[in-house]
């Protein structure tokens with residue numbers, strides 16, 4: 001492995017480190033997509049990679065930067081002319097360069113940015129963080145780039161829902177998976193950012209390996225929703241009335257999109273619960289769980305055929321697709337409950 005020359009501080013990201021650490025610099029492609037849950041270091045890695053490519057200190061590896069050359073200083077200051085970063089939705093029809101929204105890149109900007117060669121560097125890096133293409137024009141801007149990519153230009157795209165990207169776009173990128181972080185890694189990141197150690201440990205334990213989630217969990221409310229979601233899951237599995245009032249889907253002050261967001265949160269936690277339940281059914285009571293704090297509750301669930309438990313994961317995926325449509329959040333939650341309910345009143349022993 002060529003590895004790293006100079007600095008390159010990231011946590012986790014092992015597949016990406018192995019991939020770029022072994023890549024012959026001359027074989028660098030034009031598009032890489034970093035996929036994985038939110039808060040596992042995709043954008044951090046993309047920024048470190050960009051700085052590595054732009055750093056002017058000679059090295060034999062792709063990864064690593066000196067931190068002291070002019071290019072590194074410009075990069076850290078956010079003013080390197082060959083680094084463009086954009087997050088969120090790409091639209092067309094909006095004028096570019098608006099002082100009000102200078103962080104928002106329109107697809108017209110994107111076309112321009114992608115057609116330029118490096119100003120001062122052999123490379124030019126365009127980072128599209130958690131990007132969504134609002135229009136065909138926006139997607140086409142990127143597809144045009146791949147038809148004839150200018151030398152040295154690299155697009156790094158990060159997403160936690162690769163399924164929401166057009167297949168024509170996805171297929172142009174070399175996909176690199178970012179797995180969840182380890183509990184200790186999340187804890188260390190939180191502590192380094194000033195969270196007191198005890199709270200950091202608790203939040204890391206329920207973070208599912210995501211710094212984003214850990215930070216959300218540090219908010220009391222979130223902890224409540226999490227626990228209530230697992231309780232809801234247990235009730236639904238047992239065929240008991242499952243009280244979803246904690247989701248506040250009847251709250252008239254919330255709009256449909258916000259309610260869908262809340263339902264999405266529940267679905268995500270239910271997926272974790274089902275995965276852990278399947279792990280327990282297949283691997284026995286001491287298998288490692290994603291939601292280690294819920295082990296007791298999950299081991300007390302009424303037994304079900306392991307195959308049926310695994311099938312639940314597919315059913316939950318279906319609910320997730322439904323949740324992305326215009327169906328109301330309450331209906332989605334009710335449909336999810338039906339999927340989880342015991343298949344028949346009788347129980348074989």
Ligand SMILES: [Zn+2]
Nearest residue numbers: 055066069072
């Ligand atoms: Zn440098």
